[in-house]
Amino acid sequence: MLNNYWCVSSLFIHDAIIVTQNSAREVLRGNILVRDGKIESVGKEHMDADSTVEAGGKIAIPGLINTHCHVAMTHLRGKLDDISLEKFLERTFKLDSERSNAGIYNSSLLGMYEMLDSGITSFVDLYYSEEVIAKAVRESGIRGFLSWVTLDEDKTTQKGSPLKNAERFISNFRNDELVIPSVGIQGVYAAGDEVYLGAKELAEKKDTIIHGHLAETREEVYNFLNQHNGVRPTEHLEKIGFLNPRFLAAHGVWNTLHEVRLMGKNGVKLSWNPVSNAKLGIGGMAPVPEYLANGVSVSIGSDSCGSNNTQDVFQGMKFGSIWVKSDRWNPAITNAQAILDMATVNAAASLNRPDLGSLEPGKSADIVLLDTRTPRLMLTDEITAVSNIVYSADASCVSDVIVNGRLIKSDGHLAKFNSKDFQDAEFV
Numbered sequence: 001m002l003n004n005y006w007c008v009s010s011l012f013i014h015d016a017i018i019v020t021q022n023s024a025r026e027v028l029r030g031n032i033l034v035r036d037g038k039i040e041s042v043g044k045e046h047m048d049a050d051s052t053v054e055a056g057g058k059i060a061i062p063g064l065i066n067t068h069c070h071v072a073m074t075h076l077r078g079k080l081d082d083i084s085l086e087k088f089l090e091r092t093f094k095l096d097s098e099r100s101n102a103g104i105y106n107s108s109l110l111g112m113y114e115m116l117d118s119g120i121t122s123f124v125d126l127y128y129s130e131e132v133i134a135k136a137v138r139e140s141g142i143r144g145f146l147s148w149v150t151l152d153e154d155k156t157t158q159k160g161s162p163l164k165n166a167e168r169f170i171s172n173f174r175n176d177e178l179v180i181p182s183v184g185i186q187g188v189y190a191a192g193d194e195v196y197l198g199a200k201e202l203a204e205k206k207d208t209i210i211h212g213h214l215a216e217t218r219e220e221v222y223n224f225l226n227q228h229n230g231v232r233p234t235e236h237l238e239k240i241g242f243l244n245p246r247f248l249a250a251h252g253v254w255n256t257l258h259e260v261r262l263m264g265k266n267g268v269k270l271s272w273n274p275v276s277n278a279k280l281g282i283g284g285m286a287p288v289p290e291y292l293a294n295g296v297s298v299s300i301g302s303d304s305c306g307s308n309n310t311q312d313v314f315q316g317m318k319f320g321s322i323w324v325k326s327d328r329w330n331p332a333i334t335n336a337q338a339i340l341d342m343a344t345v346n347a348a349a350s351l352n353r354p355d356l357g358s359l360e361p362g363k364s365a366d367i368v369l370l371d372t373r374t375p376r377l378m379l380t381d382e383i384t385a386v387s388n389i390v391y392s393a394d395a396s397c398v399s400d401v402i403v404n405g406r407l408i409k410s411d412g413h414l415a416k417f418n419s420k421d422f423q424d425a426e427f428v
């Protein structure tokens with residue numbers, strides 16, 4: 001049964017500080033009209049609509065985009081902390097192979113509610129059983145970019161060929177309103193050249209992105225070097241002709257400058273996962289300034305609740321930003337605008353979705369309001385808005401969330417979420 005919130009065809013947001021993220025990066029005080037899932041106008045005019053949100057000086061931002069997670073692993077929150085990376089991976093693989101469909105669905109739905117509650121309107125997922133996760137996407141009302149993971153057949157618990165499973169999933173969910181299916185790839189430690197090239201071919205045939213892990217840990221890179229006569233993973237992927245603009249790589253921590261350049265040259269995009277990388281003690285920071293200098297689009301991912309414990313992009317923005325400054329002994333090496341770009345326009349470009357990531361007429365209506373009546377955001381104006389979003393705001397500041405024109409969170413209340421639905425639910 002759809003809630004009232006979901007049924008309005010037009011919505012007027014009155015009197016907000018609008019962080020447009022348009023090409024001039026304008027921040028203005030005004031109104032937004034949403035009609036039939038699209039932004040119709042951004043400006044000063046007063047318009048009639050089915051419903052009005054009195055923003056009263058709240059900050060309006062484009063919905064945040066989380067470009068790497070495994071949402072079905074939300075139930076692992078707090079269960080894999082403070083152990084070695086080796087033990088973490090061992091336990092994760094074991095837990096992943098023992099899942100039921102009900103567990104995957106409930107865990108995913110809970111993770112999606114957490115994301116919506118935290119101002120995330122789109123996320124990129126990497127997992128198997130994506131058709132189950134897709135059902136949770138429809139139920140929650142979030143936008144899900146779901147990448148069915150492929151890997152070598154002898155390394156998976158998936159029934160049948162992962163590439164065929166991915167193809168079936170993409171065919172079944174084409175033209176869905178909120179589910180955007182694509183091809184996933186686990187990483188060089190689990191997928192050989194045949195799978196990589198098969199994934200690329202499938203993405204071209206179905207016109208989707210390819211999303212997968214790349215150079216996350218030093219161990220995976222060293223193992224690869226030993227098995228490939230000193231050739232590094234990203235160099236190898238370039239040699240076999242895999243690197244291409246459809247590829248959204250997660251992590252990219254242990255790439256050399258040469259590999260960073262290969263990524264830029266081939267139009268590969270990067271999902272940076274600073275909180276997960278640091279919490280797992282990966283031992284280094286992705287060379288973000290070098291990626292940006294070489295034309296790689298950088299966005300922000302949370303990774304799973306096993307290694308991050310939240311799916312909060314606000315934490316990713318602040319922690320990532322201050323980590324780069326500290327790592328390079330230079331507070332000016334990045335700035336709040338560049339970091340907000342990562343969570344909005346860069347992420348949209350990485351997904352080949354220019355209709356997302358900014359608040360402009362004609363774009364899809366994915367809009368988040370941050371409450372300036374909270375102590376931590378009080379006194380925010382058009383000048384300080386971007387800095388305050390990146391360095392001061394947290395998920396508790398998110399008061400209203402609109403996805404595709406539907407008001408999913410209103411004045412602090414997440415319309416469809418009921419904690420009782422999860423109390424006795426199966427999560428494994």
Ligand SMILES: [Zn+2]
Binds near residue numbers: 068070126213304
């Ligand atoms: Zn991951």
